[in-house]
Amino acid sequence: MNIVRIATYNIHKGVQGVGPQRRLEIHNLGHAVEQLDADIVCLQEVRKLNRSEAQHFTRWPEMPQADFLAPEGYEAVYRTNAFTKHGEHGNALLSRWPVVTHQHEDISDHRFEQRGLLHVEVMVHGQSVHVLVVHLGLVRGSRARQLAQLQRFIEREVPPTAPLLVAGDFNDWGALVKRVLNTVNLRAFEGARQPTFPARLPLVQLDYVYARGLTPLTVQVPSGRIWWRMSDHLPLIAEFALPI
Known part of the structure; x- marks a missing residue:
């Protein structure tokens, strides 16, 4: 049996705290990603560059965060969602x-x-294996429209018989997604939820891996300081068995 191990992680742009x-x-996230020992790691809120933070932190990596976090031997794929001042x-x-x-x-739903x-x-x-990495909006109406766009994208771009994984931060703790x-x-x-947010005292599950054409085996959320x-x-x- 061939197994694929996939992780999803919103890294909060590599910075914690405010001001x-x-x-x-x-x-630390670089060591953490390596510890996940996943075949595929899906990341959200990944910075390609930020001139303000690069000036503030003396140890700010010179390369984009996706490349910096990729363990040895891994290939990194990054695409920009948001352009900001810095x-x-x-x-x-x-x-x-x-x-x-x-x-x-x-899949932006509004300019904010x-x-x-x-x-x-x-x-x-x-x-x-086709993998979609998503980060849905904070407003429920936006998520509903983004999910509809996601469905259309899958119908258009993913062969119906191909194994498919959809992973990311869905920003939804209800039943919509x-x-x-x-x-x-x-x-x-199925079964008990795996709370992922907020990290210090996780109460809700915002992060998921959905699959089509693969057999679910295990799911876990690491915890601790x-x-x-x-x-x-x-x-x-999460771990899945590939079709035979």
Whole structure:
């Protein structure tokens, strides 16, 4: 049985805290990503660059965060969702397996929130697996429209028989995402929820991995002080069996 291990993690742009008390966590996140030991790591709120933070922190990495976080031997794919005064940030995917193709689609619903989805095709154990990295909006109406756009994207870009994983920060603790994605045969792990937010005292699950055409095996959320110090989210790690 061939297994794919996938993690999703909102890294909060590699910085925790506010104002002059904020601290740089990107170096700790580099060790954390390596500890996840995932074949595929889906990341949200990843900075390509930020001129203000680069001036503030003496140890700010010179390379984009996706490349900095990629363990040795991994390929990093990054696409920008949001352009800001001092730089830009977006979604990223780190893969232990060869990347075949990748593309990006803007799913922004209004001018106050710039959002996007990252689509990457990865060859895992010789099988093509499609992965979508998403970060949905804060407003429920926006999420509903973004989910509809996500459905259209899948119908247009992903072959109906191809194994598909959709992972990320869905910003939804109700039933909306599950209900919509179930209609296109995407399923998350059943049973008890795995709270991922807020990291210090997780109460709700905002981060999920949905799958189509793969068999769910295990899901877990690491906990402890080393994790809640690095981001306001905890990572979620899931394992699936590839189709035979």
